[in-house]
Amino acid sequence: MWDYSDTVKEHFFNPRNAGAVADSNAIGEVGSLSCGDALRLTLKVDPENETILDAGFQTFGCGSAIASSSALTEIIKGMTLDQALKVSNQDIADYLDGLPPEKMHCSVMGREALQSAVANYRGEVWSDDHEEGAMICKCFAVDEVLIEETIRANNLSSVEEVSNYTKAGGGCSACHEGIEEVLARVLASQGRSFQPSEPPAKAPERKRVAVGMPLMPTRAQTSVLAAEQAPAAVSPTATSTTPRQQTSAVSASATSSSKRPAAAAESSVVAAGQPDGIESKTAPRPKLSNLARIRRIEQTIESIRPNLQRDHGDVELIDVDGKNVFVKMVGACSGCQLASVTLEGIQERICEDLGELVRVLPEQAMAVAQRA
Amino acid sequence: MLKSLAKKEEITRSREAAKALREDAKKRRLGPTNTMSLTSMSSDQTTPGIYLDNNATTMVAPEVVEAMLPYFSEQFGNASSMHQFGDRVGRAIKTARQQVQALLGAELDSEIVFTSCGTESDSTAILSALKAQPARREIITTVVEHPAVLSLCEHLEKDGYSVHRLEVDEQGRLDLAHYQSLLSDQVAIVSVMWANNETGTLFPVEQMAEMAREAGVMFHTDAVQAVGKLPIDLKTTAIDMLSLSGHKLHAPKGIGVLYLRRGTRFRPLLRGGHQERGRRAGTENSASIVALGKACELAQAHLETERTQVAALRDRLEQGILEVVPNSFVTGDPSNRLPNTSNIAFEFIEGEAILLLLNKLGIAASSGSACTSGSLEPSHVMRAMGIPFTAAHGTTRFSLSRYTTAEEIERVIEAVPPVVAQLRKLSPYWDQDRPATEGQGHQASFQPAYA
Numbered sequence: 001m002w003d004y005s006d007t008v009k010e011h012f013f014n015p016r017n018a019g020a021v022a023d024s025n026a027i028g029e030v031g032s033l034s035c036g037d038a039l040r041l042t043l044k045v046d047p048e049n050e051t052i053l054d055a056g057f058q059t060f061g062c063g064s065a066i067a068s069s070s071a072l073t074e075i076i077k078g079m080t081l082d083q084a085l086k087v088s089n090q091d092i093a094d095y096l097d098g099l100p101p102e103k104m105h106c107s108v109m110g111r112e113a114l115q116s117a118v119a120n121y122r123g124e125v126w127s128d129d130h131e132e133g134a135m136i137c138k139c140f141a142v143d144e145v146l147i148e149e150t151i152r153a154n155n156l157s158s159v160e161e162v163s164n165y166t167k168a169g170g171g172c173s174a175c176h177e178g179i180e181e182v183l184a185r186v187l188a189s190q191g192r193s194f195q196p197s198e199p200p201a202k203a204p205e206r207k208r209v210a211v212g213m214p215l216m217p218t219r220a221q222t223s224v225l226a227a228e229q230a231p232a233a234v235s236p237t238a239t240s241t242t243p244r245q246q247t248s249a250v251s252a253s254a255t256s257s258s259k260r261p262a263a264a265a266e267s268s269v270v271a272a273g274q275p276d277g278i279e280s281k282t283a284p285r286p287k288l289s290n291l292a293r294i295r296r297i298e299q300t301i302e303s304i305r306p307n308l309q310r311d312h313g314d315v316e317l318i319d320v321d322g323k324n325v326f327v328k329m330v331g332a333c334s335g336c337q338l339a340s341v342t343l344e345g346i347q348e349r350i351c352e353d354l355g356e357l358v359r360v361l362p363e364q365a366m367a368v369a370q371r372a
Numbered sequence: 373m374l375k376s377l378a379k380k381e382e383i384t385r386s387r388e389a390a391k392a393l394r395e396d397a398k399k400r401r402l403g404p405t406n407t408m409s410l411t412s413m414s415s416d417q418t419t420p421g422i423y424l425d426n427n428a429t430t431m432v433a434p435e436v437v438e439a440m441l442p443y444f445s446e447q448f449g450n451a452s453s454m455h456q457f458g459d460r461v462g463r464a465i466k467t468a469r470q471q472v473q474a475l476l477g478a479e480l481d482s483e484i485v486f487t488s489c490g491t492e493s494d495s496t497a498i499l500s501a502l503k504a505q506p507a508r509r510e511i512i513t514t515v516v517e518h519p520a521v522l523s524l525c526e527h528l529e530k531d532g533y534s535v536h537r538l539e540v541d542e543q544g545r546l547d548l549a550h551y552q553s554l555l556s557d558q559v560a561i562v563s564v565m566w567a568n569n570e571t572g573t574l575f576p577v578e579q580m581a582e583m584a585r586e587a588g589v590m591f592h593t594d595a596v597q598a599v600g601k602l603p604i605d606l607k608t609t610a611i612d613m614l615s616l617s618g619h620k621l622h623a624p625k626g627i628g629v630l631y632l633r634r635g636t637r638f639r640p641l642l643r644g645g646h647q648e649r650g651r652r653a654g655t656e657n658s659a660s661i662v663a664l665g666k667a668c669e670l671a672q673a674h675l676e677t678e679r680t681q682v683a684a685l686r687d688r689l690e691q692g693i694l695e696v697v698p699n700s701f702v703t704g705d706p707s708n709r710l711p712n713t714s715n716i717a718f719e720f721i722e723g724e725a726i727l728l729l730l731n732k733l734g735i736a737a738s739s740g741s742a743c744t745s746g747s748l749e750p751s752h753v754m755r756a757m758g759i760p761f762t763a764a765h766g767t768t769r770f771s772l773s774r775y776t777t778a779e780e781i782e783r784v785i786e787a788v789p790p791v792v793a794q795l796r797k798l799s800p801y802w803d804q805d806r807p808a809t810e811g812q813g814h815q816a817s818f819q820p821a822y823a
Contacts, residue, residue: 002724012728018798029800031820036750036761037722038820040800058800058818060762062724062741066798116821127821 004063005097012063017073021056027118027328028126032109037061039069041113043076045121050081051233057113064103071095072110081118087111094312101141136178139171144182151186158197159183293354294320300353301327304346315346325350328363426620427569427597427771428738432663433622434616439625439666443659446742451656452647453493460657468665475624475668476614476631477605485630485648486661487717488615490596491520493630494563496641496652497592497613498524500534501561503639505590508560511746512589514538514546514575515756520615521594522752523562538564539743542758543705544573544820549558551580555587562591566598570740570753570769571704574598581610587654590636596620596628600671601678601710606746612636618660622773623667627660683711685781686772690714692785697792699807703759703767715740718792720801726768735784740767 004012024042031038037060044054054307057069071092089107093099099107114260119126133144150156150165159179163170169179182193288296301317308314314330325345329339339362347360376724405794423431443464449457451465466481473481489491497523498511513525516536536554538546546564555562562584566577577593584591591611598604599614600621606614613636618627632638632651643712644653650821699719716725724737730737740751741764754764770784796802809817 009728012725012731015798029818029820036765038800038818039817040820058798060720060799060801063728065722066725068400221760 002064002100002103004067004100007095007097008064008099008158011067011070011096015057015066015070017054017056017070017077018058019056020058021054024054024056026117026121028113028115028120030109030112030116032105037065037106037109039065039109039113041069041072041110041117043117043121045081047326052079052081052084053078061106061109062103065106065109066093066098067096067111068106069113072107072114076114081121084114085118087114089293098312101138102135104141136182137166137168137171137175140167142166142168143182144178147179147182148186151183157183157187157192157194262321288354296353297325297350297358300350301346304349308342313342315342323358325358325360326363326366327360373712376664404470421736422784423736424770424776424780424784425736425738426773427572427769428774429619429625430622430773431589432619432624432773433595433667433670435670436623436663436666439661440659443662447658448712452645454521455483461656464665465656465658468661468668471665471668472616472629475491475599475604476616477607478631479607480634482634482649483634484607485632485651486656487628487630487652487663488626488657489628490594490615490620492516492641493615493617493628493629494518494520494592494594495524495796496630497615498528498561498563499641500637500639501590501592501613502528504637505560508558510534510536510556510559512536512551512559512562512564514540516544516568516570516753517563517565518542518569518594518596521565525563533560537689540756542567544571544703544753544757545705546575546580548576548580548583550554552583555584555589557588559587559589562589563689564591564592567601567710567713568704568753569597570652570751570767571757572597572710572771573704574602574708574710577611578609581612587612596711597710600670600675603675606631606633615747618664621667621671623664624660627657627664629664674774678711682772682774682776685776685778686712686770687795688778689770689772689781689784690716692781693788696721696785696789701763703754703757713769713771715769717754717763718768719763720766720799720807721792721795722765723768723796726791727768729794730787733787733791735787738769738771740769741765 018295020040021042021044023043025047026045028041028043029039040058042056043052045051046053055073057073059066059069061069070142072087075087075095079087091102091109092107092110093104096107109351115127131147133146135141135143136147147162147166147168151162154161154165156162156165159169159176160167162179162183169176180194180196187194188266297320300316301315305314308331312331316328316330318326318328320326325347327343329342343360343362347358350360351357376571393739434466443461447457447460447461447464449455451458451462453459466484469481469484469486472478472484476484478484485493485496498700502511509532511528511533512527513521513535517525525533529535536559538551538554540546549817562580564577564580565576577595581591581593590612591610592615593611594615595604596615596617597620599616611631612633614631616629616631618629619625629653633753636780638651640651640653641715642653643650645655647653647656690702693716694702697718701717703717723741727737727739737779740754750764751767755765772781800820801807
């Protein structure tokens with residue numbers, strides 16, 4: 001069964017603004033071929049100031065489609081049309097305290113119905129270029145169409161590259177077979193053949209990782225991303241570097257897929273400026289006082305938080321007990337299936353910054369760890 | 373150091389868990405063994421839930437739980453061992469094998485191979501046929517098979533095999549003349565389900581197996597929905613291989629059977645020890661095998677109940693709903709289907725929404741809607757039958773068992789119409805009391821722009 005938030009359930013069981021607005025002057029009707037859902041949005045717009053006075057929806061669709069429609073009407077009532085057009089599908093999902101990845105398209109349909117209704121009001125014709133394929137990566141909700149477009153736009157040839165550009169396959173890795181199939185198909189159409197990457201001679205060294213919940217670029221961002229990243233991907237330095245430097249490049253490009261180019265530059269500088277990585281970090285250092293040690297842990301966590309907040313998550317330092325650092329995962333991080341990956345990343349950063357090995361544990365582990 | 377810390381914690385945890393298990397087992401031995409209750413399935417804790425999703429899985433029968441429990445504790449031996457501990461388990465497995473044999477009407481008990489599930493049985497059967505006959509590169513199956521067969525066939529296509537998928541008509545029936553034309557010495561195996569899991573529609577597998585035998589082609593049937601609901605007598609058929617799954621007939625999950633007619637050329641999927649006469653290596657899941665044996669014995673005793681009582685309740689449910697709910701119809705072939713299954717399409721509303729509202733009332737059913745499948749694809753069975761998507765999305769499957777009561781059915785008959793009405797009120801395809809296309813009101817017919 002889907003893991004719906006209480007807000008989604010509440011809006012499904014008690015939908016707001018259900019039914020057509022009687023004297024509407026804007027109607028948007030959209031459907032999704034991939035799942036068969038359909039939605040009609042009716043608005044009553046004040047012609048004086050283009051304010052949405054009333055909104056109603058009729059939806060043929062699943063629980064989250066109905067909840068998304070209900071949320072959309074609640075969000076846009078009282079807005080002007082221009083304000084309403086700025087409502088993103090992520091805003092709808094956030095209003096509902098999140099949607100399962102497979103159900104994000106339900107919120108997309110809501111936004112499209114709104115665009116269609118506004119076009120209808122303004123006497124324009126709205127057409128949809130949005131295309132949706134079969135879901136490949138369930139961790140980050142990446143579909144086949146996006147993967148295929150990104151492979152073509154950036155001449156990608158490996159699963160790792162696909163993960164770096166789209167995040168697909170970056171989570172549990174169960175979809176790597178599916179990604180390989182898409183790669184093989186696209187490469188074959190270009191007269192190339194897919195070569196699986198050689199297994200590493202030895203286990204790859206773990207490098208400083210950009211801590212953050214992986215973020216899926218929207219379709220609009222992909223092309224921008226592609227433009228930004230294309231030079232990096234073909235630049236001779238990137239292809240001739242040692243494996244370790246490649247890892248840095250990977251972490252840098254992963255970070256630069258965020259909307260914060262400054263941070264990306266920073267992190268790539270940091271990564272490039274410390275070619276010796278972990279070895280230099282594990283060299284003995286003067287022992288820190290307890291207070292200084294906790295302060296440093298705090299600093300490290302503070303530096304990580306913006307990355308998490310960008311993805312609607314957060315982390316909070318709860319306690320430090322010897323080698324155990326207890327943190328609380330907040331917002332989208334709590335209950336995220338990748339929380340343990342994020343914890344590992346935080347742990348690596350703290351270990352590096354402190355120059356000693358510590359364990360980062362969720363606060364729920366406090367009781368267990370203290371007994372042990 | 374981190375590793376050793378983690379290890380220590382793990383050890384402590386596993387010790388605690390083991391202790392809890394021991395205590396729990398002790399309690400269970402002292403207390404009553406039958407703790408079966410459906411109460412916890414209901415979202416409303418005060419009324420017990422109504423479980424009409426028996427094609428998905430079934431409750432383990434209390435007698436079955438009782439029969440299997442000793443094989444977790446006192447009877448823990450390995451059936452392969454020489455001593456008395458092993459011997460007692462070996463004998464119990466032998467009895468179970470005979471109980472399965474009896475239900476299937478197999479000629480010999482050595483034709484029963486225990487596996488871990490229906491999917492394993494399907495994979496074993498199909499891959500064995502290909503391995504044993506390397507010159508034959510074709511497979512015949514149907515478009516409405518379970519993913520256990522369809523996904524495997526899709527995968528085999530990538531390896532260069534040709535797969536013929538027999539299509540179905542609007543009632544889910546096959547064209548046997550077309551089937552006949554595909555049978556050739558190039559075909560390694562025919563794999564056709566006995567009963568469809570979504571609609572309950574039966575395929576004429578006995579006749580199809582005869583046709584395959586005439587053509588010298590191996591025949592496999594996925595019978596996980598049919599076994600225990602229909603009388604089966606394999607020794608009088610030409611079926612070479614058959615898959616069954618324990619948890620569909622009140623045995624636990626994690627146990628299945630591949631029936632393998634004596635003399636059928638076979639190549640094991642798992643090689644290793646000599647268990648199952650070397651045809652399926654791996655230490656026997658003895659508790660579940662004993663459970664499956666008991667479940668088969670019970671199923672055989674209740675075959676008549678299925679045909680009479682369960683079918684009557686199913687018919688009552690269907691008639692009760694169709695009488696009251698407009699624009700709804702039964703999918704599949706109502707004249708030729710499992711006694712326990714009813715698949716009703718409620719037009720212009722979506723299945724997941726129906727299930728969520730029913731669940732709130734404590735009623736468990738299932739749907740062919742895209743949104744309940746985990747993918748975004750609507751049911752391949754409904755699409756194959758050409759059901760329009762405004763109806764396919766609203767298909768709801770009610771699957772009964774011999775534990776379903778008349779009182780429960782009456783409650784479902786009462787609950788369904790308001791749920792459908794409530795969702796239709798939200799639907800853009802619906803206007804007041806009829807489809808919007810026929811509506812005389814202010815709403816024109818709904819024609820969305822599709823993405």
